[in-house]
Amino acid sequence: MAFSERITRLKSSLIREILAAAQRPEVMSFAGGLPAEPMLPKVDWSEMPASVGQYGMSEGEPALREKIAAEARALGVPCDASQVLIVSGSQQTLDLASKLFIDPGTEILVEAPTYLAALQSFQLFGANCLSVPQEADGPQLDALRQRLERSKPAFAYFIPTFQNPSAVRYSEAKREAVAALLDEFGVTLIEDEPYRELVFDAGSATPIVSRLKRASWIYTGTVSKTLLPGLRVGYLIASPDLFPHLLRLKQCADLHTNRIGQWQALQWLGSEQYSQHLQALRDFYRVRRDAMQTALERHFGELADWQVPQGGLFFWLTLRQPLDTRTLLDAALAQNVAFMPGEPFFAEPEGNHGHLRLNFSHVAPERLDEGLGRLAEVVRQGQSTQ
């Protein structure tokens, strides 16, 4: 069978395999990033008009585009509805951006670590992923400048607010500095913000795209983390030079995003009900984060370092005695604990051993001690047999 050349780069997804193994009910899973089931809001479909069943516009529903543009403007993003494209979940933005920019060998810039499904998409299309190390308050600026001086990446893909996996929130100063550097070198920014609304502690969050003066940009968001992921409704907002291409690529990919999900999202965005739901979500996840922090201090205090996440769904642990955390998976699953190894979140996994991503939204607080205790024991065993 003669497949395309890109299929040689189509990797099996480690997280898919872990999640499949974690389906057994006895497994305590810190692996996934699912919203907590009890916090999925009840939604009402009784008022949805029959006309929503017809084919729709590739751009998305006009009223939804207007609402998203208004909310983005309130955040400081200079845009109107004509720049908003409704997509089939944020993953599709990565697919469309890959198609727009990436030929085999095209250089792009990502954080180290970065979102693994973004790496998967960029690498499928053949990107050469250059990376910039992440610090507690955003990328190392010297390294970023060096990268930009030495190469001309087609775009920079950054997740400045509660990054998956590192939970890093860029400081105000780094947001400004990153915008200035991208403007200086004329590099397009793709700013991915799925976790913006899942915030537990106050802090900087004005989007970087709103600070750009010259560079082109794509800003991307979703209702998956705050409303219902099963709707598969996300959006991108793009600078006017990029939008028409992204629209045609969207049309070619799946004609348009499902309209029933768009209709439901429209009922929530900007409503009082949605504000209340977001507040309840934040309160719920804050309690889980705090419980996780307490349990981690007990079981991982001597094994690893981490920052308390101010938003999002994950803790990112750095082992003091690094090892390839992928080698711990089988032992952990044998103890009925699942976690996500850190290596797949790096463009160069081999140089970046010793991180674990732990989700705090799924496992109930009363089971944390048992689960993290077992996981810590697996880490100790792994370290002792190295």
Place this chain on the structure above:
Amino acid sequence: MAFSERITRLKSSLIREILAAAQRPEVMSFAGGLPAEPMLPKVDWSEMPASVGQYGMSEGEPALREKIAAEARALGVPCDASQVLIVSGSQQTLDLASKLFIDPGTEILVEAPTYLAALQSFQLFGANCLSVPQEADGPQLDALRQRLERSKPAFAYFIPTFQNPSAVRYSEAKREAVAALLDEFGVTLIEDEPYRELVFDAGSATPIVSRLKRASWIYTGTVSKTLLPGLRVGYLIASPDLFPHLLRLKQCADLHTNRIGQWQALQWLGSEQYSQHLQALRDFYRVRRDAMQTALERHFGELADWQVPQGGLFFWLTLRQPLDTRTLLDAALAQNVAFMPGEPFFAEPEGNHGHLRLNFSHVAPERLDEGLGRLAEVVRQGQSTQ
């Protein structure tokens, strides 16, 4: 701005532009292929469980995959649920297949004419589209054999049942012969069947994939033409050698298809209610087809030749005095009539002038005489000024 090389092949869609122009309420549109609004069924969401809002499997909902596999087996397609992938509408199957098979320059085989949005997707990825002329009962077999002897296409993309645009239904003999040729030359078949259930007159319809003994295959269908296109729920069934790659490509493209649409489709497929709805649809469209045939005989009897479609949504007219039908568009729209020129349905538009695709499901029968009368006059004017 440095875009990928594929963007040089990303064309503006003529049909998008026509449909936009046809939005004016005074325009009688024969251009689109939308299901008739009055025939969109009323659907009930009250029983949908809240858990459908959570993330789902990339493969699709297990129960829906089972049902689709069972229906396909009843048609003669040898498959089980593990070969079924739920996609975000059939257009996505074309995107996934393009990614699986096409590098710049890859030869593929299509009918002449073929579905224009398939051409758009294949060409975006750089396919060299070889074509085989369509006859009233399917492809010219000599031409097909010649093509297969001279080149080794990555796949053949055929639409054997009520093809869009030509409305051709392959005969039993041609279905057999096509399967035998693809087996002989070991060429993968992509068989696209959106219109299978919109059948007005009995005849051959056993899928070609069910006749293959050796070649790999993808069979693709959708609920868009029979239930609600706004759900964006389609499916593909693939031979086991292709399935795992398509699944990973799906995951990379948008994680999974929206689950609310999948849940709704599951309520209908295989139900008594769905059988009744399909029967009502067929009766409704048969009446519209017959009215269109009568009006066409009156207005186009001397201008063009065509076959009466036995299914689907379109008449395909061949002008006796050919001209580039794209040149008629402005004049038609000025007369408040929209139609779809035939040229974009060919891999080589310039060698294939003189066809019109006319949809019969949208314009009410009582307005046909007025609309087709005006369109015939536009054609006569165009021919006289050539």
